[in-house]
Amino acid sequence: MSTRVRRDLSLALFALPLLAFAACKSDSPAPSPGHDAGPDASTTPDLGSDRPNSPDLGPDSGAQPDASKADIASGASDAAAGGSSDAYAYFIKQANGTTSATPDKGTVAVSSTYSSSGNAFKFVSPNYYGTASNGFIALPTTMAGDFTISAEVTISTQNKANNACGIGVGMTTGFAPTDTYAYTLMRNNNNSTNAYYVSGTGAISAAAPTVKFTNGTPLALSFSRSGKNVTFSAGAVGETPATSTLATSSLTDGSNVYGDSAVYPAVSFNNVDASIAKLVIKDGDGKTVFDSATAGWVNYVPAALAVSLGSVSMVKGGSATVTVTANAVGGDVSTVSAVSADPSIATVALEGGTLTVSGVKGGATTITITNTGDPNPSTNSKTVEVAVNDYPTTDNYGSKALTAYPAPGATRAYPDGEFSLTFDSPPTLNKAGTIKIFKLSDGSEADSIAFADEVVTYGTTAIKVGSQLARVDGNTVYFTAHLGNLGYATDYYVVIPTTSIAGTLNGMAFNGLSNLSSVATWKFTTKAAPTLDFTNLTVDGSQTSTATFRSLATALNAVATNATTPDNVTIKVAAGTYRELLRYTGPGSTAQTVTITGPAGNKQGDNCIVQFANGNGINGSTQTRASFYFSGANLVLANITLKNTGIRSQVSQAEALYFASGGNYTMAAYNSSFVSNQDTIQTSGRTWFYKCYIEGNVDFIWGTAQASLFEDCALHLVVDPSSSSTSYSMIVARTGSTVTGDGTVGKGYVVLNSAVTVDANITATFGRNAGAGAYYDQIALINTKFSGDGTLGAGLWNTSTAPAAIGDASVVGWKSSGCAGLNLASLTTADKTSTTIADQPSEYDTRDHILNRVISIKSGVPAGYETVPLPWDTSSLATTWNAP
16 A cells, blocks of 8 residues: 655755756656766775765665656746756756756856765776765756767866866766766866776776866867767867767676667766856757756756664564655655565555554564655665564473573673574574563563664664674574663563574474563573772673673773773773674763773784674764774773774775874774774874784775874785775875964874785775865885785875875875885885985984974974973883883
């Protein structure tokens, strides 16, 4: 059944007011416009730390007008929108971009201030190189035959210099991330115009013509298709253009030729201020399909569908509700339909925007919700996982006791750490299943651990954790209660619905554990609350633990929530592998230091590992995407491994550690490992890593630190198996604030007396500028040795975006000294970098000087060095760690 639901203000991210403009009428059907258009022109993608908040753009990438907008789609007059009797073209703006466009007498003025919205024009299979262009203009109908799209384009300001930024005209197969394209593109990075298209291998290819242009000077661009050929054209207005012709068969995604298929003529732009004039689209007969000079304007809003829950759980005979909101193109509310895949398990009803799911019998099924106002099958539906919980009346698994932790009848069980139940052979978890823990006193539910779509809350911050609270290892199911949901000195019992787990237990088919306290067999009592000695908190996750806690997350939560926590906190972690998401927000006082240390004598924390999968693709901000986020206090780590197990192609940026305290806070790490792929470590304040191991690839050390010293460390650039990209920069530094008068700049990111291993098939560079910003690219590599089967890139530094430096960069900027290995000796440093470090003998000779002395800037020029107001005394740590 279906109902009409009201548009929800929560859709604001997906339904920003966007512009469209009109021209000559077309008889073709409306397309599926969305957020993607235009080519990513960079073969060295601008990835990593310059996109800290890549949000989930949601299901707004494809739609066409519904019946309520038929007057606009068919060319009827729309006086309120300033429309005409002609067909129209869409102007579509990235939901998270900053581009705006203003029509004036046939000219489109594009204004785009560089932001974190993304750095690439297009999704390029098989790699995600950005969040698409800031905006694009496209005919709302595909053209199956010959056509030409042309425009006079003037770029006045290039807000970011990069291959993937600029403006271009061409065609696209659609507006979803997987679509392919071909464009004549004015690129920001070198003021030249090239043809770009997707090659047969799925990579970006450049073709002639190559035409230089100057900001402020109009350039005539065109792209045409005639029969089995496409022609790229560019040249100064009024002069004979340079052209290049390719066979349409050259335009392929590797499997399908799209050059001669139905496509959308389009214009794309990213990080530019520009004007687009005389934008004209003609068909194969020379008939004008669109002309910006006669365009009217209408509002455009993409279709959207929002569902409040991705999964629901209920008892047999019970129900659960899901809120559904939908709109069609133009913003009007849309009807939706909802269908149960198995009505014998659960039925569904819709009324007033509320979907009610009713449980018929135990089992799992799905509900498919479809936005009838969005004809794009890739975006118009969402699925809700449904679990109907039925429970056995008895826990009859023979006379043999359950092999479980805590053991049935335990009287001093820990309320934290992993619980477990062991089966006869490897069991299977139902994705829609749950494990529940009830209070014995009244049979109420104390906690419910879902096998998918889980969320953990730290204070007021909710973090998505997916399926990671329950896992199968061998014959055993392990699960973790939500932080703080179980109390001390309380009687509990474990409840499992009949369909949650498939397996055999004590020779019998597993049918769950009863919700009736009178027959429950897995009962336990938690231990009395411990007396906390914050100078000696202990953590041991083993099932024989006698420590203060079994979970490091619980220990940190105890510190964060205790009103009388002392300034110096020590947490000692026993050997083991801890599958935990860590988050700590301290009191906001530089007086507090939290020390976390693993067992002495291990090798860079190899027997004390804390790991979890998180990333920007799961939780879309720097504050929520790390596997360990720490702020509001100083931090000391020793003998421990922090590992973010997220797969880069799925999670994008994924810090193993984000030390976010900033300001005058400090962080030190010794004999520890930090493992991830993109953005492994992000730091702020002042940090010192000594004899540590850091593994990653794209920008795997980055941040805003005043000084971040990596001394006698092992850095390892590893290939990302989920990506075809093999060009990686080690460091992205955003140190200090730009000084035009008087001020100071810290030493930034310093790699001292360290070793870097570059794996085979990797081309590595020392550092990269991640985009415009009011900071300095302050990096120094000193006496660092390179080895491995990979190579170092030409120029040693990635200068696709020029670094922010002062003078010759030997004081403030990109610099190195005394480095060797691999092919380094055959390379000359790139422009705006330095092979020397000013005052190295006196200013980079000790960690005290690196961490505690800053560069004095007078009238915008380096003028010596001075000591920071609050020096960090590392001598005690150095003594403990036998550091020279």
